[in-house]
Amino acid sequence: MRDFVFNGLPSRVVFGAGSLSRLERELDALRIGRALVLSTAHQEKLARRIAESLGERSAGVYPRAVMHVPIETARAAREEASRRNADCIVAAGGGSTIGLGKAIALESGLPLVAIPTTYAGSEMTPIYGITDGGIKRTGKDPKVLPRTVIYDPDLTLDLPLSVSVTSGMNAIAHAAEGLYAQDRNPLMELAAQEGIAALARAIPELHQAPRDATARADALYGAWLCGMVLGNVGMALHHKLCHTLGGSFNLPHAEVHTVVLPHALAFNASAAPDAMSRIAQAIRADSASGGLYDLAKAHGAPVALKSIGMRREDLDRAAELAVSSPYWNPQPFGPAQKVEIRELLQRAFDGVRPD
């Protein structure tokens, strides 16, 4: 057994089909008066349904969450919350909506209740991101960690299959890197392996039957565990590459994670053999990197950066940016490894299957 330090994050999780109906009781437990409900424009119907169910305790709906949390949106939403005397924010949706809730919580100190409808995992972390003048600033603050998270698989039944697969791979990426994190601990390793296994089981089932209630519950359960890993331990090369590609080249978040993960794991394979064998075991494959590539490809997800909007001429700059401010990684990478990272990106660009 390795030595470890475990500093658990406080969070209350309510999980189960139909658990949205418990929202009001959860607000009572937090002694909350009036909640402003956030969503994207696409999920406004859900937000209105939630607001209606709260009756007098609804401070209205703010259905303007968008990708990357522009600071202007965060400011406007915060003013809306204050104008309507809200003493709580309820964020119903994926990472973009929960991200907006976090930005409000950061400045106002209002408690956040999250109702996730994708597998991105933001609801389990104290990490926030706000985009100001085209640059995404990220940080960590306990204020932004949702007080209560309601996981209701019924709300994911209509998540399009393509998004379900890439969002599931995004969740797996958190757990995979958690297995070789510098500050990993036995509890998060258990959560990571179980989370990967639940998602790897659910993805093929959802591919067969996207509205299957058991598979939806399994996937959301996996997402919870993977999100918990992301919130508790540090991420490495894979997340660095995805932040670079998403932030500087505007590539879609979950798809980038899906494409890059097998290649980042291949790069780390010899430095983190235990993590690789736990991932391979969880997905029932011979190798972590090849197995995850196959899982994505077999279920219709993209496996090449060139198919999700990356331009070949930007690969040099992407490698440069990634190595210029590296994260800790089991296989060190920095300016001295620029050639290897450029080669990794080329393989991800072309969609070559790693071993």
Ligand code: NAD
């Ligand atoms: P998203 O929130 O942008 O959602 C994508 C689209 O799917 C939106 O139009 C949304 O309305 C729609 N959608 C969501 N749930 C749906 C459902 N059940 N049915 C139908 N449509 C649905 O995408 P995401 O992948 O969840 O989140 C990505 C963002 O989250 C990125 O900006 C990323 O940086 C951030 N993120 C942050 C953290 C963190 O810890 N801070 C962790 C993971 C992701």
